[in-house]
Amino acid sequence: MRQNRVLGITGKMGSGKSTISSILAQSYGFKVIDVDKEYHTLLEENEELKKKLTDVFGEEILVSGRIDRNRLRALVTADKSRFEVLNKITHEFIFERVSYLVLEVFKEYPTVIDAALLFEIGLNRLCSVVWFVETEENLLVDRIIKRNGWSEKEIKSFLERQKVLESHKKLANRVIVNNFDIEKLKSVIKKYLKEDGLI
Ligand SMILES: CC(C)(COP(=O)(O)OP(=O)(O)OC[C@H]1O[C@@H](n2cnc3c(N)ncnc32)[C@H](O)[C@@H]1O)[C@@H](O)C(=O)NCCC(=O)NCCS
Numbered sequence: 001m002r003q004n005r006v007l008g009i010t011g012k013m014g015s016g017k018s019t020i021s022s023i024l025a026q027s028y029g030f031k032v033i034d035v036d037k038e039y040h041t042l043l044e045e046n047e048e049l050k051k052k053l054t055d056v057f058g059e060e061i062l063v064s065g066r067i068d069r070n071r072l073r074a075l076v077t078a079d080k081s082r083f084e085v086l087n088k089i090t091h092e093f094i095f096e097r098v099s100y101l102v103l104e105v106f107k108e109y110p111t112v113i114d115a116a117l118l119f120e121i122g123l124n125r126l127c128s129v130v131w132f133v134e135t136e137e138n139l140l141v142d143r144i145i146k147r148n149g150w151s152e153k154e155i156k157s158f159l160e161r162q163k164v165l166e167s168h169k170k171l172a173n174r175v176i177v178n179n180f181d182i183e184k185l186k187s188v189i190k191k192y193l194k195e196d197g198l199i
């Protein structure tokens with residue numbers, strides 16, 4: 001299933017995956033698959049997924065017939081086992097969608113898969129190289145508060161869920177440290193792209 005020039009970028013929420021993906025798109029012509037966005041589209045458009053989620057979590061996750069992610073988030077952050085059920089249902093759909101994009105839609109292009117849960121979902125199987133992005137915890141929480149406006153409880157719940165990602169660091173081909181400014185990040189990206197034969 002492996003292809004050339006499919007770069008997986010993973011790491012915790014707010015670590016800088018999207019920032020790196022944008023640099024790769026703008027400066028090096030990569031196509032970007034933002035897995036969170038693809039999943040949000042699936043929630044809007046995939047009737048089978050919607051039905052499975054409402055069967056399990058109830059009609060209370062719907063607002064005007066659409067899945068409301070705020071309601072879903074409140075429901076699962078309050079209960080770990082529900083988070084696991086949510087993952088089990090959604091990851092199958094996500095894998096199918098991203099595989100289609102990589103293997104069909106973007107097959108002629110260098111492509112980035114941006115996903116916090118790259119290894120959990122098994123998307124690493126589509127990648128030729130995987131980079132793990134790492135940012136100091138206090139910088140990370142500040143950036144998420146600024147960007148998402150979430151409560152500290154919600155952030156902690158997600159970061160707790162993402163502790164498992166630390167063990168994925170050793171599964172990646174590289175660790176990118178993103179504690180510095182954007183210019184530093186750009187120069188590191190250029191170096192690693194060359195070394196990994198991606199440009
Ligand atoms: C919990 C939900 C409802 C929250 O939705 P919301 O729009 O508020 O957040 P969003 O989807 O933008 O995710 C925010 C951040 O949390 C990360 N994240 C999302 N789901 C999970 C999860 N199950 N475990 C750990 N981190 C997650 C995302 O990668 C992102 O960094 C939603 O994320 C969800 O249904 N997740 C399950 C599907 C999934 O695993 N998506 C991640 C694909 S990488």
Ligand SMILES: Nc1ncnc2c1ncn2[C@@H]1O[C@H](COP(=O)(O)OP(=O)(O)OP(=O)(O)O)[C@@H](O)[C@H]1O
Pocket residue numbers: 011012013014015016017018019020036116143144147178179180181182185
């Ligand atoms: N080197 C940096 N210097 C300053 N700000 C940065 C740097 N890298 C990323 N940021 C900022 O930190 C925030 C989080 O970065 P980004 O959105 O790229 O993370 P992410 O890993 O894609 O997060 P998520 O998985 O939640 O989507 C953004 O507001 C981004 O602009």
